[in-house]
Amino acid sequence: xxxxxxxAIALRHFYLMRGSPARVLPIFAWVAVDIVLWxxxxxxxxxxxxxxxxxxxxxxxxxxxxxxxxxxxxxxTTAFLEDVWSRNFLNLFATPLTVTEYVTGLVASSxxxxxxxxxxxxxxxGAAFGLxxxxxxxxxxxxxxxxxxxxxxxxxVGSALVLRFGPASEWFIWPIPALLSPFAGVFYPVxxxxxxxxxxxxxxxxxxxxEGMRGVVSGGTVAVAPLVWGAxxxxxxxxxxxxxxxxxxxxxxxxxxxxxxxxETVS
Amino acid sequence: MDPILSVSGLSKRYGETLAVDGISFAVAEREIVGLLxxxxxxxxxxxxxxxxxxxPSGGEIRIEGIPLxxxxxxxxxxxxxxxxxxxxxxxxxxxxxxxxxxxxxxxxHLRARIDELLEEFHLARFRDVKCGVLSSGExxxxxxxxxxxxxxxxxxxxxPTASLDPxxxxxxxxxxxxxxxxxxxxxxxxxxxxxxxxxVCDRVLFLSRGRILLEGDPRRLPAEHGRETLEELFVALxxxxxxxxxxxx
Numbered sequence: 172x173x174x175x176x177x178x179a180i181a182l183r184h185f186y187l188m189r190g191s192p193a194r195v196l197p198i199f200a201w202v203a204v205d206i207v208l209w210x211x212x213x214x215x216x217x218x219x220x221x222x223x224x225x226x227x228x229x230x231x232x233x234x235x236x237x238x239x240x241x242x243x244x245x246x247x248t249t250a251f252l253e254d255v256w257s258r259n260f261l262n263l264f265a266t267p268l269t270v271t272e273y274v275t276g277l278v279a280s281s282x283x284x285x286x287x288x289x290x291x292x293x294x295x296x297g298a299a300f301g302l303x304x305x306x307x308x309x310x311x312x313x314x315x316x317x318x319x320x321x322x323x324x325x326x327x328v329g330s331a332l333v334l335r336f337g338p339a340s341e342w343f344i345w346p347i348p349a350l351l352s353p354f355a356g357v358f359y360p361v362x363x364x365x366x367x368x369x370x371x372x373x374x375x376x377x378x379x380x381x382e383g384m385r386g387v388v389s390g391g392t393v394a395v396a397p398l399v400w401g402a403x404x405x406x407x408x409x410x411x412x413x414x415x416x417x418x419x420x421x422x423x424x425x426x427x428x429x430x431x432x433x434x435e436t437v438s
Numbered sequence: 439m440d441p442i443l444s445v446s447g448l449s450k451r452y453g454e455t456l457a458v459d460g461i462s463f464a465v466a467e468r469e470i471v472g473l474l475x476x477x478x479x480x481x482x483x484x485x486x487x488x489x490x491x492x493x494p495s496g497g498e499i500r501i502e503g504i505p506l507x508x509x510x511x512x513x514x515x516x517x518x519x520x521x522x523x524x525x526x527x528x529x530x531x532x533x534x535x536x537x538x539x540x541x542x543x544x545x546x547h548l549r550a551r552i553d554e555l556l557e558e559f560h561l562a563r564f565r566d567v568k569c570g571v572l573s574s575g576e577x578x579x580x581x582x583x584x585x586x587x588x589x590x591x592x593x594x595x596x597x598p599t600a601s602l603d604p605x606x607x608x609x610x611x612x613x614x615x616x617x618x619x620x621x622x623x624x625x626x627x628x629x630x631x632x633x634x635x636x637x638v639c640d641r642v643l644f645l646s647r648g649r650i651l652l653e654g655d656p657r658r659l660p661a662e663h664g665r666e667t668l669e670e671l672f673v674a675l676x677x678x679x680x681x682x683x684x685x686x687x
Contacts, residue, residue: 173511173544175541175542175544176541176542176544178541179538179539179541179542182537182538182541183527183530183534183538186530186531186534186538187529187530190529191529253529256529257527257528257529259527260491261489261491261521261523261524262524262526262527262539262584263542264490264491265489265490265491265514265517265519266514266539266542266543267510267511267512267514267515267542267543267544268511268542269510269511421493424490424491424492424493425493426452427452427483427486427492429491429492430486430489430491430492
């Protein structure tokens with residue numbers, strides 16, 4: 172890998188962000204709306220149930236972590252979609268850039284934008300509602316790592332879908348977090364779910380994060396083994412997603428899709 | 439010495455359609471070769487295969503002896519291209535685009551190289567202007583500046599002067615000829631402007647239905663085939679390619 176090439180992809184994204192409030196605002200705006208909405212809900216619930224349960228780390232913390240995952244996913248796909256929107260595939264893939272370098276550049280762009288979004292969420296949730304992510308202790312780092320890896324994996328899968336089925340399929344990507352959240356047990360224990368949904372939850376690395384988070388908040392011991400399993404699962408998904416993207420790219424090169432990528436191309 | 443570009447038995451099939459049918463040719467150092475043919479002849483398909491964005495169904499491409507299929511990155515680092523249908527991203531400025539592509543090609547001393555190209559292609563006053571708001575002629579010049587960034591050994595140009603006024607087109611042709619004359623590389627050039635082809639190309643390949651029908655010096659070919667001009671020869675070949683094949687048989 173030549174690091175100048177992923178750096179070029181990340182630099183391009185920085186240029187686009189710097190010159191466009193329309194790109195910068197969504198990094199902060201939607202997550203801020205979520206934090207404010209759920210902040211007041213938790214405040215209301217705390218007033219209803221008294222000091223027995225603190226809903227701030229339980230619900231607002233869950234919202235914050237889930238929004239971080241969503242931002243990572245959308246960060247990867249948005250960086251990819253910039254090339255779709257500007258019809259840049261021919262210029263891009265006629266350079267020495269490899270698929271691995273390209274995807275690495277997309278991921279690097281996403282990590283930077285997601286870190287900015289996370290910092291904004293932490294600041295707002297802390298200042299307005301007293302949430303401290305450090306209340307999760309040493310488990311915070313593995314929580315974030317698992318969500319980061321799974322967000323990257325789904326972002327790469329989403330990009331592969333758009334490359335394969337054309338720009339209109341970008342609408343499959345945006346609702347992915349909403350579709351997964353009922354299965355991932357973001358707001359409730361996975362044991363609440365019916366059997367078939369529990370089976371799906373076991374395949375979703377975030378479900379291990381949110382189970383662990385509830386363990387930390389309830390003051391009990393956190394089972395490390397399931398979280399390690401979640402991390403391994405997320406890492407495996409990243410590798411599988413990379414292979415899927417490479418396969419779709421190969422198909423696009425074989426069929427000529429890269430060279431004539433247009434609004435409704437499906438071949 | 440290896441030619442800069444060597445193509446042997448190159449073909450591309452889409453289902454039942456054979457877009458490129460086993461063509462072979464080479465482009466030597468300091469040579470400008472014109473790839474001519476009517477619409478649908480297989481010129482752009484050939485260029486796309488040379489750019490590594492379309493996988494051939496058969497045959498081999500070597501750039502300075504490096505097989506494109508096996509060593510894609512190494513081979514493509516020696517090429518660059520400009521095409522009228524592939525403008526630079528309109529949401530980046532000229533300078534940002536040149537930096538972006540300069541990093542992708544690993545251009546040494548990038549800042550100085552960009553300054554040189556901005557001067558050479560009269561783009562200095564547009565350096566901070568987004569490419570999307572440039573006129574089509576200015577966009578073409580920006581694409582050509584991008585194409586020269588890495589001082590390519592092989593430059594692929596698909597109708598590079600199609601949207602330029604005659605004065606700018608002449609200037610661009612002179613610069614591209616200068617690039618080759620200075621011994622920097624070779625050019626494969628497609629164009630529908632036969633005047634331009636005669637002026638610029640050392641050799642032309644006439645492509646029709648995915649096959650090379652004719653090859654030679656664009657200034658001598660018309661007389662060799664009983665035509666007054668290259669354009670007349672082009673029209674005759676485009677309308678009746680089979681007649682030429684019969685003549686050659």
